Each structure stands twice: as C-alpha cells, then as structure tokens.
Amino acid sequence: MTDVINPLDNKLKKTAYSTETIHTMTRPLLQEGRPLMEEAGKAAATTAALMLSMADIEVSHSQVVILAGSGGNGCNGLFAGARLASMGAKVIALATGHCLQPKAVEEFTGAGGNIVPLSREASIPRFPSPQTASQEQDKLQQAVKLTQSCDLIIDAMTGIGQHGSLHAIPEKLAEQIKGQIENQTTAMLSADPWHQHRPLVEAIDVPSGVGVDDGTVPGAYIPADVTVCFGALKPCCLLPPAAYACGNIVLVDFKFDISHAPVAVEAMDTHSCASLIRKAKFSDNKYTRGVVGLVTGSEQYPGAAVLSSCAAANSGAGMVRYIGPERPSNAVLSALPEAVLGEGKVQAWVLGSGVSTAIASKQTDQQRTIISRILAAHGDFTKSGMDENQKHDSCRPMVIDAGALDMLPLRQLPSHVVLTPHTGELASLLASMGETVTASDISSKPLYWARRACDLTGATILLKGGITIVISPRNNGDPKIFTTGFGPAWLATAGSGDVLAGIEGALLASQSEILASDPSQIGLVTASAAFLHGIAASLASHSQQRAWRLPLLMDTRSIEDFTHEAKQAWSYEYRVGRNSATPLGHPIHASELVNSLKDAQELLLALPYLHIERPSEQVHVDKQVQTEDTNNRPISDRSRTETEQQNLPLEASSQEHTQAFLGIDPLWF
Numbered sequence: 167m168t169d170v171i172n173p174l175d176n177k178l179k180k181t182a183y184s185t186e187t188i189h190t191m192t193r194p195l196l197q198e199g200r201p202l203m204e205e206a207g208k209a210a211a212t213t214a215a216l217m218l219s220m221a222d223i224e225v226s227h228s229q230v231v232i233l234a235g236s237g238g239n240g241c242n243g244l245f246a247g248a249r250l251a252s253m254g255a256k257v258i259a260l261a262t263g264h265c266l267q268p269k270a271v272e273e274f275t276g277a278g279g280n281i282v283p284l285s286r287e288a289s290i291p292r293f294p295s296p297q298t299a300s301q302e303q304d305k306l307q308q309a310v311k312l313t314q315s316c317d318l319i320i321d322a323m324t325g326i327g328q329h330g331s332l333h334a335i336p337e338k339l340a341e342q343i344k345g346q347i348e349n350q351t352t353a354m355l356s357a358d359p360w361h362q363h364r365p366l367v368e369a370i371d372v373p374s375g376v377g378v379d380d381g382t383v384p385g386a387y388i389p390a391d392v393t394v395c396f397g398a399l400k401p402c403c404l405l406p407p408a409a410y411a412c413g414n415i416v417l418v419d420f421k422f423d424i425s426h427a428p429v430a431v432e433a434m435d436t437h438s439c440a441s442l443i444r445k446a447k448f449s450d451n452k453y454t455r456g457v458v459g460l461v462t463g464s465e466q467y468p469g470a471a472v473l474s475s476c477a478a479a480n481s482g483a484g485m486v487r488y489i490g491p492e493r494p495s496n497a498v499l500s501a502l503p504e505a506v507l508g509e510g511k512v513q514a515w516v517l518g519s520g521v522s523t524a525i526a527s528k529q530t531d532q533q534r535t536i537i538s539r540i541l542a543a544h545g546d547f548t549k550s551g552m553d554e555n556q557k558h559d560s561c562r563p564m565v566i567d568a569g570a571l572d573m574l575p576l577r578q579l580p581s582h583v584v585l586t587p588h589t590g591e592l593a594s595l596l597a598s599m600g601e602t603v604t605a606s607d608i609s610s611k612p613l614y615w616a617r618r619a620c621d622l623t624g625a626t627i628l629l630k631g632g633i634t635i636v637i638s639p640r641n642n643g644d645p646k647i648f649t650t651g652f653g654p655a656w657l658a659t660a661g662s663g664d665v666l667a668g669i670e671g672a673l674l675a676s677q678s679e680i681l682a683s684d685p686s687q688i689g690l691v692t693a694s695a696a697f698l699h700g701i702a703a704s705l706a707s708h709s710q711q712r713a714w715r716l717p718l719l720m721d722t723r724s725i726e727d728f729t730h731e732a733k734q735a736w737s738y739e740y741r742v743g744r745n746s747a748t749p750l751g752h753p754i755h756a757s758e759l760v761n762s763l764k765d766a767q768e769l770l771l772a773l774p775y776l777h778i779e780r781p782s783e784q785v786h787v788d789k790q791v792q793t794e795d796t797n798n799r800p801i802s803d804r805s806r807t808e809t810e811q812q813n814l815p816l817e818a819s820s821q822e823h824t825q826a827f828l829g830i831d832p833l834w835f
C-alpha cells in the first residue's frame with residue numbers, strides 16, 4: 167500500500183479560514199446530521215490521552231481539569247471529559263460561564279465527571295453556584311489551585327464564538343493559569359516539553375483568549391502545549407503572536423469541502439517553496455537565469471554588501487552585479503570574485519540593506535544617491551495611473567530593505583516592489599505616512615499593520631519575525647497573506663536580514679518571467695525566499711526548532727494511525743542525536759546561513775525524487791512483511807511491531823543526506 171499524499175490534505179494542513187467561512191463549511195455537515203460535537207470530543211480525548219502518555223502518565227491515574235465555557239467549545243470539552251472519565255481519569259469541569267449544554271452535562275456526569283460552577287450567575291441543575299462575591303472569589307482561588315495540581319488542563323472556555331478579549335471568570339482564570347505556566351516552565355528551551363513540572367495544556371479548537379481571525383492576543387489567554395483544531399485551521403493558528411500560543415496543532419479532519427472556500431492565510435510549505443526554485447535549463451544563459459543588482463552595504467557596513475551579494479549568488483542567480491563604494495566593493499569581490507561591479511541590466515534589484523538612514527556619511531549618501539536614482543528611473547506611479555502590467559514593464563521587481571525604506575515614492579507602488587522591514591522599520595515607514603504606531607504596536611498586531619502598509623503603498627510587505635508575514639495586493643479582492651516560520655530562533659542574528667534580502671533578490675530575478683506574466687505570484691515568490699532562509703538556518707544550526715510546524719492531521723475514523731504518527735512526531739528523543747546533541751542545535755551567524763543556502767535548494771530540488779514514507783505505510787510494511795526482528799525473533803503481534811517501529815529509522819531512502827534532514831521532520835510533507 168502506498169499512502170499517496172493527498173494534495174487536498176496538504177492544502178488543509180496549510181490554509182486557514184475565517185470563522186465565517188468555517189461556519190459556512192460546518193453548516194451542510196450539521197444539516198446532514200453529522201454529530202460534530204461528539205466527533206470533536208472524541209478527537210480531543212484521543213489527543214489528551216496521547217499527551218498524558220507522552221508525559222508517562224496513565225490516563226487511569228490522571229487528574230484532568232476542564233475549563234468549560236457555556237458555548238460549543240465547553241460542550242466539546244465535556245464530551246472529551248466524558249471519554250477520559252470512562253477511561254478511569256479523575257475529571258473535574260470548572261464551569262466558567264452561566265450554563266452548560268444539558269446533553270453534554272448528562273454524558274459527562276454519567277461517565278463519572280464532576281462539575282463545579284464558578285460564576286454567581288451560573289445556573290446548572292444539580293450543581294450549586296457560589297451565592298456571594300466572596301464565595302465566588304473563594305471558588306476561583308480553589309479552582310486555580312486545582313489547575314496547579316492536575317496533570318492536564320483542557321481549555322474549553324471559548325472557541326470561534328469568542329467576542330473581544332476574555333472577560334469575567336475566563337479572564338481571571340486565564341491570567342492566573344498563564345502566570346503559573348510561565349513560572350513553572352523550565353526556562354531552558356531544550357527541556358523535554360512533555361516532562362515539565364506543570365500541568366500540560368490542551369486547547370480546544372483555539373487557545374481561549376486569542377484573536378481567532380486576526381492572530382492577536384488582545385488580553386488574557388492560556389498558552390497551549392497542543393491545540394486540537396476542528397475542521398480547518400483558523401487564522402490564529404498561523405499568525406503571530408497567537409500562533410505561538412497554539413503549541414503543536416492537531417487538525418481534526420471533518421472532510422470540509424475546502425475546494426472553493428476563500429483562504430484567509432496560507433502557510434508556506436516545502437512543496438510550494440520547491441516550486442519556486444528555478445531549475446537551470448540547457449537553453450539558459452547567465453542572463454536568463456536572472457541577474458540581480460545590489461545597492462547594499464556601505465563604508466560603515468561593508469559586511470551587508472558581502473552577505474546580500476553572496477546570498478543572491480547562492481540562491482540561484484545567474485549573475486550578481488554589485489554597486490557601492492570602494493570598501494564594500496572590494497569586500498564583495500574578495501568573497502565573490504564572480505560578482506560584476508557597476509551598473510548594467512538586471513532583472514531585479516536589492517536596495518538598502520546595510521545602508522544607514524541615520525548616519526549621513528559621504529559614502530552612505532553615495533549609496534542613497536544611487537538608490538534614489540534607481541527608484542526615480544522606475545517611474546512615478548502616483549501620476550501615471552498605470553495598471554499592474556504597465557507598472558511591471560516600467561519597473562523591475564525590487565527588494566527595498568533597511569536604509570532604502572525611507573526613500574520610497576510612498577504610494578501606488580507595483581506589487582512586485584517588496585518591502586522587507588522588521589517591526590522597527592515598519593513603524594518608521596508607517597509614521598512617515600502619517601500613522602501613529604510603535605514597533606511594539608506592530609509586534610502586537612503584525613497582520614493589521616502589515617496590511618495597512620500594503621494598502622498604503624501598494625507594495626508587497628514582508629514583515630520579519632519568528633513567523634514572517636508576507637502580504638501582497640491583489641487586483642480584485644483582499645490581499646494574499648502567507649506566513650512562514652521554518653527557521654529556528656537562532657535566525658535572529660545580525661546580518662540575517664541582509665542574507666534574506668539577497669535571497670529575495672535572486673528569487674525575484676530568476677522568477678521575473680513568471681512575475682511578468684502573472685503578477686499575482688509575487689506573494690508566493692516572496693514567501694518562498696523567507697522559507698528558504700529558514701531552511702538554511704535549520705541546516706546551519708542543526709536545529710529542529712521551528713517557529714511554526716504543519717499540523718498533524720487526525721481522521722477520527724483511523725485514530726490508531728494518528729496516534730502512531732503523533733507519537734513519532736512528538737517524541738523528544740526522536741529529534742535528538744541525528745545531527746546534533748540536542749534538538750535545538752547551536753547558534754549560527756549570518757555567513758553560515760549563506761553557506762547553507764545551496765544545500766537548502768538541493769533538498770528542495772530533491773523533493774520530487776523522494777519517496778516519503780508516512781507512518782501509516784510503515785504500519786503496513788511492518789505488519790505484512792517484517793515477520794522477524796533484527797535478532798531473527800518472530801514478531802508475533804501488533805503491539806510488539808509498534809514498539810519496534812519506534813526504533814526504526816524513519817525511511818529506507820537511499821538519499822541519506824536528504825533523509826537525515828527531511829526524515830527528522832516528516833511533518834513537512
């Protein structure tokens with residue numbers, strides 16, 4: 167049996183939909199009479215049991231606390247609790263709202279669960295509510311204590327029905343529980359995530375308190391170890407900062423029809439990125455492969471010139487032209503003898519990395535003069551009223567970074583002008599357009615502000631961060647939004663942005679024909695560069711840390727397959743000892759990123775040749791073919807086979823180099 171990776175599965179794993187769209191996709195299933203609440207409860211209970219087992223806790227000896235709100239989310243929590251209780255867990259539901267759904271209460275209490283209403287206004291038959299403010303306060307404190315001592319908290323306070331930031335009891339609970347979790351979580355990132363000295367947290371559908379559609383965290387919320395998301399991903403699962411609160415995501419496949427559903431946000435994956443790596447053809451010459459022109463670096467920051475030029479050269483450009491003062495020019499030549507100095511025809515520009523706006527030294531002025539000449543030569547789009555195609559013809563694709571960001575003709579830019587600010591640079595850019603905003607405002611609402619910049623300039627915006635957001639305008643309709651977070655946090659290192667600008671330039675140049683015929687591809691090209699940057703960082707640092715991972719897909723009809731896959735993916739040991747002593751790998755500096763870029767592309771180009779085996783296949787192979795273990799002992803039963811499987815290398819592919827990297831993280835495929 168070959169478990170072919172279903173393209174729609176893959177789409178489901180990387181696309182997020184607004185709550186409105188989720189409701190639209192849910193409706194027909196409910197009309198068919200699908201018991202979605204029960205299915206959701208089963209999925210949540212399966213995940214909870216798995217989390218406990220990862221922490222070496224027997225479900226039958228576990229203590230579970232459910233924070234149950236009065237809507238559908240709380241209902242999911244109670245159905246999950248009923249299953250856990252029937253498996254022998256001691257389960258208490260803290261009712262955080264006014265009521266609970268009677269059918270769920272019946273199921274839950276019937277299985278042995280207990281309910282404690284926390285609100286004075288609660289009305290839950292058979293379970294008395296606190297009567298006074300002070301009783302309510304006491305109950306809340308007892309509840310918080312209970313969450314401190316249990317093994318697992320199931321956060322089912324609010325889901326996609328949440329309006330605004332949390333208030334009332336959910337707000338108070340979330341504040342205190344978040345505080346506890348932060349205090350008790352080992353500061354060392356390398357600590358085993360399943361064996362912290364604190365309860366595990368499973369979020370139902372979304373972590374309560376996050377901005378479901380905009381990815382913000384507007385107030386109190388509870389960060390989760392695992393979020394069990396129903397039907398389809400919500401934007402908060404992909405967008406920073408909320409995505410950081412989701413932990414590992416389990417996506418429960420309700421078989422929504424997503425084929426025509428409007429995608430709110432799309433995460434980059436290896437397949438999309440690989441499709442944007444231009445393969446060299448025999449009919450190519452160095453010009454057709456893409457010429458990148460860089461006006462980067464300065465006397466003061468010659469290194470930025472080297473990093474951006476070398477990154478462009480290592481990312482598949484046919485030729486790199488560098489323009490700059492003597493010191494950076496010499497530095498570029500000595501690192502990259504094949505660079506051509508001076509102006510000439512290019513397919514894409516990289517402007518401004520390592521060019522300071524603050525220091526008006528003579529050399530900086532020189533770079534800025536060239537940049538402003540290049541920008542001016544590309545026309546004044548404000549007056550001309552050109553359409554996207556005309557703009558494309560009169561303006562090369564370009565990356566505007568760092569010291570060039572304050573030199574833009576600010577409005578009506580074509581979409582293939584890509585601005586690559588970090589939060590501080592975006593704040594300055596927006597301030598120059600009359601917005602009152604700080605870098606910290608942008609960190610809190612990155613999607614909102616990136617979109618604002620996109621609306622105001624017409625350009626594609628790449629807002630850097632652990633998860634990077636790319637937002638590009640579309641002729642008709644909302645902008646296209648991509649997120650990418652392949653890299654480990656080691657990527658936050660000086661010069662890393664210069665490398666990214668060079669990669670961007672190379673991809674814009676090598677894909678300039680595609681961009682000319684279909685300008686709407688700019689978001690994908692831009693996001694691919696950021697994704698490639700992340701792969702290079704992972705390779706260079708030998709790190710398994712990712713700002714974001716594709717979710718695990720759960721089909722509630724084949725729970726066993728899911729459990730097996732999840733165990734493999736979540737097993738800490740599994741990630742240790744391949745290339746490095748810990749899953750975190752080691753620190754890197756920007757030049758190492760440059761060196762890893764070629765390997766990163768080799769991996770992506772190898773993808774079509776790889777036969778990626780998924781765990782379900784191994785179950786099959788092991789069951790049907792492997793009848794003896796390595797010591798020639800017969801393998802007689804399924805449970806034995808599964809034990810053995812966990813010690814097997816993931817794949818039997820011959821491409822060991824690729825496998826060593828890709829095999830560690832099968833979730834990317």
Ligand SMILES: NC(=O)C1=CN([C@@H]2O[C@H](COP(=O)(O)OP(=O)(O)OC[C@H]3O[C@@H](n4cnc5c(N)ncnc54)[C@H](O)[C@@H]3O)[C@@H](O)[C@H]2O)[C@@H](O)CC1
Nearest residue numbers: 202206236237238239324325326327328329331332333371
């Ligand atoms: N629609 C469906 O049929 C399905 C719904 N499901 C579950 O149901 C959820 C949606 O259910 P609902 O629409 O009932 O809504 P929720 O359960 O997400 O939230 C509504 C409840 O939260 C409270 N609330 C809302 N905003 C609040 C705030 N800011 N602070 C404090 N409390 C707040 C409300 O008073 C209400 O009690 C999904 O997230 C999912 O978990 C899933 O089981 C799948 C099927």
Ligand SMILES: Nc1ncnc2c1ncn2[C@@H]1O[C@H](COP(=O)(O)OP(=O)(O)O)[C@@H](O)[C@H]1O
Nearest residue numbers: 588630631632654655657658660661662663664
């Ligand atoms: N916490 C983080 N985790 C992973 N990557 C990060 C993190 N913070 C920043 N990055 C990435 O590191 C790079 C930093 O770029 P930038 O701030 O321009 O650096 P520099 O100006 O030193 O070149 C960006 O690609 C950004 O996405």
Ligand SMILES: [K+]
Nearest residue numbers: 321324372374
């Ligand atoms: K929740």
